[in-house]
Amino acid sequence: xxxxxxxxxxxRKVRSALTICGIALxxxxxxxxxxxxxxxxxxxxxxxxxxxxxIRVFAESGVxxxxxxxxxxxxxxxxxxxxxxxxxxxxxxxxxKLGMTGKQILGMPPEKSSVALYPVDLKAGRFxxxxxxxxxxxxxxxxxxxxxxxxxKFEIHDKYFTVIGILEYTGSIFDNAVIIPLETAxxxxxxxxxxxxxxxVPDERVDAEMLxxxxxxxxxGTSTLSPGELEVQARQSFMIFSVITISSGLLAAIIGGxxxxxxxxxxxxxxxxxxxxLKAMGAETRDILLLTLGEASCMxxxxxxxxxxxxxxxxxxMNTWLASTRIVLFLITPRLIVIAMLFALLIGALSGLYxxxxxxxxxxxxxxxxx
Amino acid sequence: MREEKKKNKEGxxxxEGxxxxEGxxxxGAKKEKPEIILRVENLSRTYIRGKxxxxxxxxxxxxxxxxxxxxIMGPSGSGKSTLLALIGTLETASGGKAxxxxxxxxxxxxKLLPRLRREKIGFIFQHYNLIPTxxxxxxxxxxxxxxxxxxxxxxxxxxALLEELxxxxxxxxxxxxxxxxxxxxxxxARALANRPALILADEPTGEVDTKTRDSIVRVFRELxxxxxxxxxxxxxxxxxxxxxxxxxIVDGMISDED
Numbered sequence: 001x002x003x004x005x006x007x008x009x010x011x012r013k014v015r016s017a018l019t020i021c022g023i024a025l026x027x028x029x030x031x032x033x034x035x036x037x038x039x040x041x042x043x044x045x046x047x048x049x050x051x052x053x054x055i056r057v058f059a060e061s062g063v064x065x066x067x068x069x070x071x072x073x074x075x076x077x078x079x080x081x082x083x084x085x086x087x088x089x090x091x092x093x094x095x096x097k098l099g100m101t102g103k104q105i106l107g108m109p110p111e112k113s114s115v116a117l118y119p120v121d122l123k124a125g126r127f128x129x130x131x132x133x134x135x136x137x138x139x140x141x142x143x144x145x146x147x148x149x150x151x152x153k154f155e156i157h158d159k160y161f162t163v164i165g166i167l168e169y170t171g172s173i174f175d176n177a178v179i180i181p182l183e184t185a186x187x188x189x190x191x192x193x194x195x196x197x198x199x200x201v202p203d204e205r206v207d208a209e210m211l212x213x214x215x216x217x218x219x220x221g222t223s224t225l226s227p228g229e230l231e232v233q234a235r236q237s238f239m240i241f242s243v244i245t246i247s248s249g250l251l252a253a254i255i256g257g258x259x260x261x262x263x264x265x266x267x268x269x270x271x272x273x274x275x276x277x278l279k280a281m282g283a284e285t286r287d288i289l290l291l292t293l294g295e296a297s298c299m300x301x302x303x304x305x306x307x308x309x310x311x312x313x314x315x316x317x318m319n320t321w322l323a324s325t326r327i328v329l330f331l332i333t334p335r336l337i338v339i340a341m342l343f344a345l346l347i348g349a350l351s352g353l354y355x356x357x358x359x360x361x362x363x364x365x366x367x368x369x370x371x
Numbered sequence: 372m373r374e375e376k377k378k379n380k381e382g383x384x385x386x387e388g389x390x391x392x393e394g395x396x397x398x399g400a401k402k403e404k405p406e407i408i409l410r411v412e413n414l415s416r417t418y419i420r421g422k423x424x425x426x427x428x429x430x431x432x433x434x435x436x437x438x439x440x441x442x443i444m445g446p447s448g449s450g451k452s453t454l455l456a457l458i459g460t461l462e463t464a465s466g467g468k469a470x471x472x473x474x475x476x477x478x479x480x481x482k483l484l485p486r487l488r489r490e491k492i493g494f495i496f497q498h499y500n501l502i503p504t505x506x507x508x509x510x511x512x513x514x515x516x517x518x519x520x521x522x523x524x525x526x527x528x529x530x531a532l533l534e535e536l537x538x539x540x541x542x543x544x545x546x547x548x549x550x551x552x553x554x555x556x557x558x559x560a561r562a563l564a565n566r567p568a569l570i571l572a573d574e575p576t577g578e579v580d581t582k583t584r585d586s587i588v589r590v591f592r593e594l595x596x597x598x599x600x601x602x603x604x605x606x607x608x609x610x611x612x613x614x615x616x617x618x619x620i621v622d623g624m625i626s627d628e629d
Contacts, residue, residue, distance in 0.1 A: 001516075011504045277500045280461060281514045281561070282489025365461040368500070 001287075005294040009302075012267065016299060019263040023303020023344055024310060026249075026256030030340045031311025033249035035330035037242045042331055044238050046172035055212045056225040057085075057198040067221055070193040075219040081206040082215070086112040087195035089185045093156070093178050103142065103176045105156065107185025113137065116199060117167070120174050125150045125165035128181055137165035137179040141328075156180065157188045200224075250343075256303060257347035264296050264355035275359050276367025285360045292356035293349060300348015304341050311340070408568055408600050409435040409458065414467035414477075415623075416453050427453040429623040430467065435569075435602060440595035442611040443604045445620035451604040454620065455571045458602070459492050460484045472568045489518045493562030497574035499554040501546040507533060507557045508542040514564040532560040536590060552583030559590055563599070570594070570601045576610055588613045 009016045057076055059067035068087070076085040089107035108116050110128035117127070128137060136154055138146075143166045148154060152163045156178060167174055186193060200215060202208045212226035225233070268275070275288055315330040322329055416428040428450040435441050445451050456462040458469055460476055469476040471491055479487055493514075494500075501510045511529035520528070533542055536556040546554050555575060562570050572591070576584040588610055591601055595615065603614060611617045618625055 004513075007504055273500070274502055277502065278513075278517075279485065280459070280488065280494045280500075282485045282487075282517045282565070284485045284517065287517060363462075365456050368461070368496070 001290055001294065004291060005298055008267070008291070008295050009298055015263055015266075019259050019299050020303040020306060022259030023253070023256040023300055023347065024306035026253030026347070027304050027307025027340050027344050028311040028314065029252035030246075030249035030343060031308055031332070031336065032314060032330070033245040034336045034340065035311075035315045035332050037245045038333050038336050039329060039331035040238060040241060042333075043172055044234060046170050053201065053208075053227060055200040055202065055208060055215065055227065056230065057200055057215055057219070057222050058225065060221050060223050068195045068197065070195065072195070072219060072222065073198055076198050076200050076215055076222075079200075079211070079215050079218045081203050081211045082200050083203040083206075084112075084115070084201040085198055086116065087182060087198045088116070089182055089189070089191065089194070090196040091185070091189055093176075103178065104173070105185060105189075106177050106179045107182040108179060110181045113179060115201075117174065117179070120170050120172075121168045123166045123168045125163070127165055128179065132164070132181050133184050134159065134161045135164045135181070136161040137167065138163055139167045139175040139177040139179075140169040141175040142178055154178075159188060198222075253343060253347055257300075257351040260296050260299055260303075260348055260351035261354065263299070264292065264352050265358075267295070268292060268355045268359045271359075272362065272367050275362050276364050276369075279362070279364035280368065288360040289356045292359045293352045296352020296355070297345055297348045300344045300346070300351070303348070304344025307344065308337060308340055312337075405437040405439070407434050408437045408439075408472055409433075409602075410470045411454075411458065412468045412470075414454070414457055414469055415465050416450075416457055416462065417465045426623050428457065431620075431623075431625040433618060433625060435600060437600055438595055438598045439600055439616060440591055440614045441600075441602045442614035442617045443602060443620055443625070444606070444608070444611050444617055447606075449620045450623040450625075451620050452573055453623075454625070455573050455602065455604050458569070459494060459571050460488055485517070489514075489565055491568045493565065493567040493570040495555070495558050495562050495570060495572035495575045497577040499546065499551075499558045499578075501554055501557055501561070503546050506543045506545055507538060507549065507553075507560075510546070510557055511560045511564050514561045518565050529560070529564065532563055533557070536560050550583070551579045552586060555579060555583070555587055556590065559587070559594075563594070568600065570599060572601060572603045574604055574606065576605065576607055581609075584610065 057068075057072070070087060073085050073087045076082055086109050089105075091105045091107075093103035093105050108128070110132045111130045113128040122137075123140065123143075125137070128135060136156070138148055138154070142148065143163075146152075146154060148163045148166065150163055150166065153160045154163055155161075161180060165179075167177070169175060180188075182195075200211070202211045209226045209228055212224040212229070216222060216224050278288060278291075312332055315332055319328065319330050411431055411433045413430040413432060414428060415426065415430050418425045418427055431450075431454055433441075443451050443454065453462065457464050458471070458476070460479070464477050467477065471487075474487065474491070476487070501507075502513065505513060508526070508529050511532055512525045515525040515528065530539075530542065533539060533556075536559060538553060538556055538560070541549060541553055541557075544553075546557070549557065555578075559570075559575075562572075575591075576587055579587065584607065591603065592613060595601055603610060605611055
């Protein structure tokens with residue numbers, strides 16, 4: 001039967017090729033959009049794994065509202081159940097680019113740098129130590145972009161810092177992090193003893209959600225984000241992003257599916273007489289269904305394979321091109337390939353269902369009379 | 372209507388008389404007649420066009436024996452093709468019965484009709500109705516696919532049939548590369564592919580020249596001599612003349628001229 005299916009497809013070369021291109025275009029969109037979503041998904045998962053055990057304490061007015069200072073760290077530390085707490089100052093590295101590159105300055109107490117960054121490991125050098133001031137630990141993307149080595153000089157806000165540590169690649173926000181001592185960061189950006197937020201590490205066997213509420217009640221002028229809340233919030237944002245990206249890909253694929261349905265309906269109408277002949281020869285309804293559905297599914301399959309090849313190629317080209325700007329925007333995963341392939345097959349088969357049903361239900365005599 | 376019934380009654384009596392005669396022959400020393408392969412009893416087909424019933428076939432009765440080459444003649448719209456479609460189970464009868472090889476075609480569930488067509492009936496059409504994208508060999512082979520014949524056997528049998536019909540040098544030609552006569556011979560081979568009990572040919576020489584017509588009729592005669600039962604619907608007296616028996620159909624009513 002497969003040979004008949006392939007022959008029917010190849011006998012209408014132009015029409016089949018256009019239909020396959022329609023599907024391929026849809027699957028291409030699924031791959032590109034999906035790769036973007038997968039990249040964000042991975043960054044999110046990895047970032048979450050780094051910060052998932054900590055409670056974030058903000059000023060009530062928010063990260064950019066000010067009001068959170070060094071003295072709040074000791075207030076947080078005094079709350080029962082808090083094992084450790086330290087403040088962080090976070091600001092964009094390239095202010096002229098409005099932070100669009102995702103590079104961030106993280107000012108943190110030197111003695112806490114290894115704890116704050118756990119489980120991110122060092123690729124080279126060491127973490128910040130007490131007494132460090134114009135020393136910097138950089139993420140992997142920063143190292144690559146500025147071609148930094150241990151001992152290299154690195155300019156931040158018109159000051160030169162010595163690179164003392166390079167982080168392993170993590171696929172998280174820490175790849176674009178520039179980590180300097182907190183006091184140096186506060187001086188550099190002239191913010192006094194202000195902090196962006198405080199990380200509070202809960203004691204073992206202490207419920208982080210409960211502790212989070214307790215901190216809010218105990219330390220005036222603060223609000224908190226527990227690991228659970230952070231995850232929910234981040235997942236919601238990620239979900240919205242995923243829905244937007246994936247649905248635009250799906251829309252394109254559905255248009256591809258309509259292409260298949262149109263082609264199959266035309267093909268069934270043209271071959272009405274042929275179906276009559278097959279029925280007269282004793283073809284079962286399932287044979288006709290299989291023939292028509294198989295054709296649509298095969299076009300879905302070919303379109304899927306083509307769409308995946310072109311999509312993966314385009315993602316590779318775009319990632320290579322974006323590599324010069326150190327932005328990683330797309331990630332192809334086996335899961336994405338499998339989903340795209342199944343989707344192509346499903347679209348093909350679903351689009352072929354109605355034409356196949358029409359073909360199989362034809363009365364042989366009526367079909368034979370068809371001009 | 373009364374006249375019609377009378378005619379049918381007479382027809383039936385004539386058939387019964389023949390069978391009685393056959394029975395007598397069987398018991399006696401005379402040459403034994405071949406078995407009856409098809410018996411049609413009061414078969415009718417009425418269409419409703421708008422609200423008006425159109426009687427395409429009225430109480431047709433006929434009997435066909437194994438190896439017979441039967442011609443059904445009649446003017447256009449007389450019901451010849453309808454009769455063939457009913458015997459071929461391509462259409463459903465409004466009344467009456469038709470027994471093919473002992474099976475009542477009018478009571479076979481729709482689900483089982485494809486199998487019955489595959490195993491017992493071969494069709495030959497006026498417009499050949501070959502699948503244009505397949506070669507002659509593949510067209511013949513296709514008929515056996517649905518019967519589940521293994522590929523090797525399919526090809527062997529299709530080749531043998533096409534060779535028998537003198538198309539050995541046309542095996543890999545598509546229908547558009549064949550002449551009308553060649554196409555019709557391919558369709559004859561296709562009809563024979565599943566070794567059916569009965570071949571139904573609807574105006575098989577309608578689109579060919581006289582020379583090709585004669586060659587097709589010759590093929591039918593050869594097949595008939597080998598024991599293949601064939602019913603040919605035709606307009607052409609020259610074709611009918613070559614058949615072993617001719618039946619006339621007029622206004623949906625059939626009468627035996629044998």
